[in-house]
Amino acid sequence: MDTEQLLQKAFSLLARGKTGPARAICRKLQAESGEDFNVCHLQGVLALQEGQLELAQAALERALSLAAPGQRSDQALSNLALALHRQGRDQQALEAIEQAIALYPREQAYHANMGYIAESLGRWDRMEQAFALALELQPAEPEYLLGLAVALRRQAHYDKAWELLRELAADSPDLDIQREAVLLELATDQREAALARVRCILMESEQTGLATQFADYLADEGQLDSARLLYQLARELEPDNPTIEHMLASLERRAIPRAGAPDEYVRALYDQYADRFELHLKHRLQYGAPGLIVSCLLEQGVEQLERVLDLGCGTGLMGAALCEKLPVNHLAGVDLSANMIKLADSKGVYHRLEQASILPYLQANEARWTLICAADVLIYLGHLESWFALVRRRLQPGGLLAFTIEQGEAEGVSLLANGRYQHHPLYIEQLAQENGLVELHSAELMLRKERGEEVLGRLYLFRYVTA
Template sequence: MRMSPHLHSLLQQAISHHQQGRLQQAEDYYVQVLQIDPRQFDALHLIGVIAKQRGDTQSALNFFAKAIAVDAKQAKVHCNLGATFQEIGESAQALACYDLALSLQSDYALAWNNRGNALRELKRYQEALDSFTRAMEIQFNYPEAFLNRGICLQELGEHAQALADFEDAIKLRATYPAAQFARGFSLQQLGLYGEALDAYTLALQTTPSVANLAALHCNRGMVLAKLQRYAEALVDLQQAQALRPDFANAYLQTGHVYRSLQEHEAAILAYQTALALAQDKAQQAQIEYYLASLGAAPTPHAAPATYVKELFDQYAAHFDAHLQTLSYQVPRLLQDALQSCGLTQIERALDLGCGTGLCGDYLTTVAQHLTGVDLSENMLAQARRRNVYQELICDDILHYLAQATPSYDLIVAADVLVYFGRLDDLFGLIKNKLTSGAHFAFSVEESATDESKLQTSQRYAHSASYIRQLARTYGLRLRHFSHHSGRREAQHEVQSLIVVLQKN
C-alpha cells in the first residue's frame, strides 16, 4: 500500500531527527506516524531502536515483535532484535535472530559481526572467528569486526594474533579507544608493559565511557606497577576507585602495589576493602590468601587453585624470559642432584607442575615416557612447543595423583611445593604412585624456623627438619639433600632445598 505524502513527510522528519541523535523529537514523529497507521513497519522498528538506545530493552523487544508481525522478511529487524537479546544476556536467542536475519540477507555484514559476538559469549570460539571473518569479507572497512575478532582471539589466549586485528582496526579508525584498550590488554598479557602503557594512555585520552575509564585507569595502574612506577600506579588505581567505588579489582591491585612497597598495613586495608566488595567466591579466596600472606587472615593449607591457574596463565607467554632475570637455578640443580644419584635410564617419569617444560629437556633424556601435569593451559601450550612430553595433562596435581594414574619410576616437582603449606597429603599420594625403588625429586624454599610458613611473597617455605620428618613418615630414603640459592627476588637470594627421595 502506497504511503500518503503527509505520512511520508512525518516519517522522513522522524528519521532525520533520529540520525541527528535527537531521540525525543524522533520518537514524537514516529508516534504521530503510528497514530495514523499503527502497522507502519519503519516507525515500529525505529521506535524500537530508540528504546534500545535508551536501555529500555522490554519496550524494544515489544516494538520489534510488532514490526516482525507486520513484515517478518526484513533482516534488519531480526538483527536488532538479536542485539537486544544479547544486551540482556540471552545469547542463544540472539544467535537464532542473527541466523534468521542472515537467511533473509546473506551479505548482511552487521548480522555476521553480531552473530560472532553471540557465539563468543556461548564460548563457540572457532565459529565466532569464522563469523567475524565473514563480516570482514563482505565489508572490508569494518573496524568493529576486526576489534571483535581480536577480542575472541584474546579469549583463546592468542594475544599475538589479536594484536594484528587491533592494529588493523586502528588503521581503519584512527581514534578508536576500545581497540587501543584491547590492544593494551594483549600487550600486557605478553609482558610488553611499556607498549601496553602507551596503548592505555591513548585510550584514556579519547574514551567517553565512565565504566571504561575506571577499567582503563585500573589496567594502566597495573602496568605501571609492573614497570615499578608505583607512585604513578597508585594515582591511576585511586582514580579507578573514585570513578567506581565498588570496583573490587582496583582495591585489589592497590593492595598489590602497597605490598611491593613493603607498606603492609596499607596493603592489608586495600585487600580488606577488596574482599568486602568482591562478589566471586574464587576471588574472595584469593584475597583471603593475600591477607594470610601478610598475617591478617588464617593461613590456608595451600594456595587457591584459581590463584595458581590465573598467575601462570598470565605469566606463560614471558615465563622463561622472566626467570632468566631472576637467575632461576632450580631445574639445573634438580638435574645435578638426579645425576649424582646415578639416574640414567628409566621407563616412566612424571613432571608435576611442569609449566613451560623447563625440566622436560633433561627428563626426556632419561625417561622413555614423560608426562607433564599443570593447572595452567597457557603454560602447557608453551610446553607442547618443546616437543619432549609424550603426554601433557591440564589438572590440579592432587586431583591427578588421586586418580587411577600409572605408577612412575621418577616424579619431579620443581618449584611446585611452594604453593602448598602442609605436604602430608601430597607425599602420601606421591608415595602411592612411585614404583619400588623409584625416586621423588623436588625443591622447596627454606624456612629457618616454622615447618611451613606462608611468606609475604605468597609462596610457602618449609624447614629442613619438616622435610626429613616427612621422608621418615612415608618410608622414603634420603638420597640427596642440599641447600642452594634457587633464584633472586627483590635483589635478595632465595634459599632453597634440593631433595631427592627414594621409595624403599
C-alpha cells in the first residue's frame, strides 16, 4: 500500500474503534514519512481517541503548521477543538472550531461541536445558533434537536423547547432525550406527565438507579424543586438508599446530620468523575487549592517534610504539588474512591495509598504526621468536632494542619442544596483552639468556579502545640 492508502486504512480503523492496528500504521508512516500533515493529523486523532489530550493537541497543532494549500486543515482544526474542549480550554476550542467552520461551513458536525463548546462557555444564544445551523444541514437529527432544545431551555424559552422536543421524546428510548423531556415537562407545568414519564421508563428498564440519575440531572441543571420531586420518587423505589436521603435532606434544608455525606454518595460521585477530574478542576473550574497550600507552607519557612498524610487525596494533585516544591520523606494518601486512588498512584509520588473513609482511617491508624492536608475535603464532612479531635491525635507535636473550607455566612455548619457543606470561620477557629491548634495562616480564596460564579472558600494552616 502507498502512503495515501495506509492513511485511509488507519482512519477507517479508528472510525471502528480499532486503535491498536491504527497505531501500528501510524508508527510505520512516522518512520517512513517523518514530518507530514496527514501523519501528524493521524497521530493527533489517535491520541484523542486514547484520551491523551495534551499529546493530541500537540500533534494536531504540528499538523496545522505543516498544512499545505488544498489539504483538509478544517478536519485537523475540528479535532484540535475537541482536544482543547475536553481539557476545559473552551475559549481556545471556540477559536479553533470557528476557523474550521470558516474553511468548510457545510459540515454539520462542526456546527454541533460549536454548540457543545458554547454550552460549556454558557453562551446559550451561540449554542442555539450552532445547533440550528447543524439542523439546516442535517434536518431531524436527534442529537441536534436535543442540543437546540437545551439551548432554548437555558434561555427560558420553555414552550418553544418543548414544542421542538415533544415528538422526538414520544418515540426515542435515548435517556438524554428523556431526561430533557422530563425537565421541560416540569418547566411547562406538566408535573404529572413528567412523573408518569419517569415511572414508565423505570418500568421498561432493567437499569438500577435511573430515578436518582434523573433527579441528579435536574439538580445539576439548577432545577431544585423538580429534582426534589424525583428524589422523592427515587426514595419510594429505594427507601434505604443513603445517597437519596442525603440529597433530599439538602434540598429540604433539614437538620444537618452529624455524620456528614454518606460514604456511598462520595464514593460513587468520584468513581464516575475520576477520569475527567483533573482537567475539569484545573481548567474549567480553575481549581488551585493545592498550589496555594504549598505556597503557604513555603511562606512559613517550611523547607522539608518528614511524614505527610493527604486526606481525600483524589487523583494526587495535592501530593504532586507538595513533592514538586519540597522534599517529602514519606507521603501517604487516603480516599474513598478506588478510581481516584489508581490515578493518584500513577503520579508516582505516594509511598502508601489506601482506600478508606477519613474518620475510620484516623481512628484506626495510630501513625503520627508532620503535616496533614485536606484540600477541598471538608465540604463532605459536615460537623467537624470528631475530625478535629482525631487530627490532633495524629499530629506530631509541632505538626502542621493545612486545609480548605467552603466558607459559609450562616453560623456553624450549613448543608447546601448541592449536597455539600459550608463552614463559618468562627466555627473553625473555635474548634482549632479547643484542640490546641495555633493559627499560622488564614485567608479567603476562590475555591473553584461553578456555572461561571466564584465559590468562596478559606485556606487555613495551623500548628499543633502541646500544653
